[in-house]
Amino acid sequence: ETGVTQSPTHLIKTRGQQVTLRCSSQSGHNTVSWYQQALGQGPQFIFQYYREEENGRGNFPPRFSGLQFPYYSSELNVNALELDDSALYLCASSLDRAWNRSDTQYFGPGTRLTVL
Amino acid sequence: DAKTTQPTSMDCAEGRAANLPCNHSTISGNEYVYWYRQIHSQGPQYIIHGLKNNETNEMASLIITEDRKSSTLILPHATLRDTAVYYCIVRGTSRAAGNKLTFGGGTRVLVKP
Numbered sequence: 001e002t003g004v005t006q007s008p009t010h011l012i013k014t015r016g017q018q019v020t021l022r023c024s025s026q027s028g029h030n031t032v033s034w035y036q037q038a039l040g041q042g043p044q045f046i047f048q049y050y051r052e053e054e055n056g057r058g059n060f061p062p063r064f065s066g067l068q069f070p071y072y073s074s075e076l077n078v079n080a081l082e083l084d085d086s087a088l089y090l091c092a093s094s095l096d097r098a099w100n101r102s103d104t105q106y107f108g109p110g111t112r113l114t115v116l
Numbered sequence: 117d118a119k120t121t122q123p124t125s126m127d128c129a130e131g132r133a134a135n136l137p138c139n140h141s142t143i144s145g146n147e148y149v150y151w152y153r154q155i156h157s158q159g160p161q162y163i164i165h166g167l168k169n170n171e172t173n174e175m176a177s178l179i180i181t182e183d184r185k186s187s188t189l190i191l192p193h194a195t196l197r198d199t200a201v202y203y204c205i206v207r208g209t210s211r212a213a214g215n216k217l218t219f220g221g222g223t224r225v226l227v228k229p
Contacts, residue, residue, distance in 0.1 A: 002161075031215065033216065035219075042219030042222060043160065043219045045216040048216060055215075056215070056216060090160070092217075103215055104150075105162070107159035107160045107161070107162075110157075
């Protein structure tokens with residue numbers, strides 16, 4: 001158990017719709033990162049939030065956006081869903097945004113999104 | 117982030133040690149080596165990480181060569197529950213790299229009875 005939870009577990013949407021995925025970080029962790037994992041591939045970094053501000057972004061379009069709230073909750077929003085957005089979405093929390101020392105990320109169980 | 121190279125798959129016998137190799141020949145001096153594993157359809161699970169010295173915890177041991185160009189994750193007594201995809205990740209420590217993890221394809225480990 002990592003103390004990181006995500007909801008919902010599974011979700012089915014249709015192309016063009018919008019979706020919000022939620023994450024509850026481990027207590028005391030100020031940083032949350034989101035990853036997308038397509039079937040058969042490793043997770044790909046979407047973006048990271050530190051104390052409610054975006055702190056780095058991977059190669060994902062602006063229709064992927066996020067929010068981080070006080071007390072360790074955050075969400076990932078995806079607008080104008082496409083078929084290729086079908087994937088496992090993972091959030092990971094870590095203590096800090098430290099880029100110059102080790103700071104372990106702990107992952108949640110993920111949300112499986114299917115876009116039809 | 118430095119690129120890592122791992123075998124696509126490997127089998128090991130239950131109760132025996134499993135040695136998972138990883139090459140990271142372009143690693144720079146202050147980059148950490150992290151290992152995660154992912155059991156089918158679950159979130160990645162942190163195993164261990166290291167910088168220069170060998171590390172051991174309750175799950176595994178990490179052996180890093182002196183030149184830091186390769187490492188080996190050792191599961192001392194593999195069980196059926198260790199069947200998973202194992203990812204070796206070199207985490208950059210530049211401000212540009214931030215704190216992201218760059219996953220490759222990993223090694224699919226099958227523990228057999």
